[in-house]
Amino acid sequence: MFKSLVGAMLFICMSFSSVAAEKQVLGQTEMMSVSQGGIVFEARMDTGAVNSSLHALNIKVLGGSAKKMKDNVGKTVSFTTENEKGQQQQVSAKIVGTSTVSNSQGTETRYAVKLPITFGDSTRTVKVNLRNRASMDYKLLIGRNWLKGKYVVDVSEQKLIGPTADISIVESGLIFDTRIDTGAVENSLHATNLHIIGEDKSNMENNVGKDVTFTTMNEKGEKAQVTARIHSTSLIRNAQGSEIRYMVTLTLGEPGQEFKVDVNLRDRSKMTYKLLIGRNWLQGHYIVDVDM
Structure with missing residues (x-):
């Protein structure tokens, strides 16, 4: 009985170690860029968010915007993004969807685009919500869609x-x-x-x-x-x-x-x-x- 219990505990510990070993460990924030050769953001890792989110200003739908945001899906949107240092970058991307986010103040609908986000030598192209994050400390938020399958977020080392x-x-x-x-x-x-x-x-x-x-x-x-x-x-x-x-x-x-x-x-x-x-x-x- 004792040997079985010890064996089970060792198996669990080895399984946890294996999971961590197969994935790269990220801290609470990491330096990342959006689009090839783009400006660098101090990005917040956010396991509470499904999708990643980028600070976006002056959002314009090329060719004219439909009355309903969902009717602009498939069109190209251009916008200005800005990092924590005030450096700006112009970005264009195809709208792949809209998302409605609920919070204590009500609901907000945002455009979603697909963008390449780079960390070190690794680039993953994922869905990114566009929103005005001027009041937020971090202008790029990394959600589970970028982390999934490759990274763990370590705020504890436990x-x-x-x-x-x-x-x-x-x-x-x-x-x-x-x-x-x-x-x-x-x-x-x-x-x-x-x-x-x-x-x-x-x-x-x-x-x-x-x-x-x-x-x-x-x-x-x-x-x-x-x-x-x-x-x-x-x-x-x-x-x-x-x-x-x-x-x-x-x-x-x-x-x-x-x-x-x-x-x-x-x-x-x-x-x-x-x-x-x-x-x-x-x-x-x-x-x-x-x-x-």
Whole structure:
């Protein structure tokens, strides 16, 4: 029995090592270029995104644009992209589709084109969403479609985890089908009906140190009420602007391996995943492999 157990453990360890050995390990950011001989971006690896995304300005559909964006599929689009240093590049590519992205501010439709993205000696041509990323720190975001089959993202140098995982939040008693997102700094949990005793509704900072009670729900519709201490607020920036959220400490992780970590609270009712795991949970613990 003991020999069998040891053998099984060795097999699992060897399998993990084999997966990592077959793929190149990337850090949280890498220097990459778009189109042959193009400007170089400090690109953010984002296992939470299906497709890659590029900062695009002055988007023009050559030959005239149809009223509906989807009717421009197959036409050529020209646009200006710009890296973090302010260097610009003109790019033209055929529109291969549109994508509608949902977030807390609503929905946004973007053009998708196919572009070659180069890292070192390796170039992979993938679908790239075009959007104005002027307010974002990283102008090129690398999604799972570029990483898949060849790379793992290492924010931890530890265990392997896939792009989604079953994550338990001890305080809720629930297990969430969770998106693992190396593009996010913080963890984010679906929270509604927030109630703070003695709440100052005019200034969120004045509620730090108070207890907040909220309702959370997983993807199965199972609900739980949780009470936690607000220890800070967090300013989150995205393409739609900025948003301040409360931060609490919760105990979460793979079932039986939970540990305390900071989580921001937001209404994720429009999002597929009610719990998003960011780098503050991954750091020091996991390597993300989008093929798992």
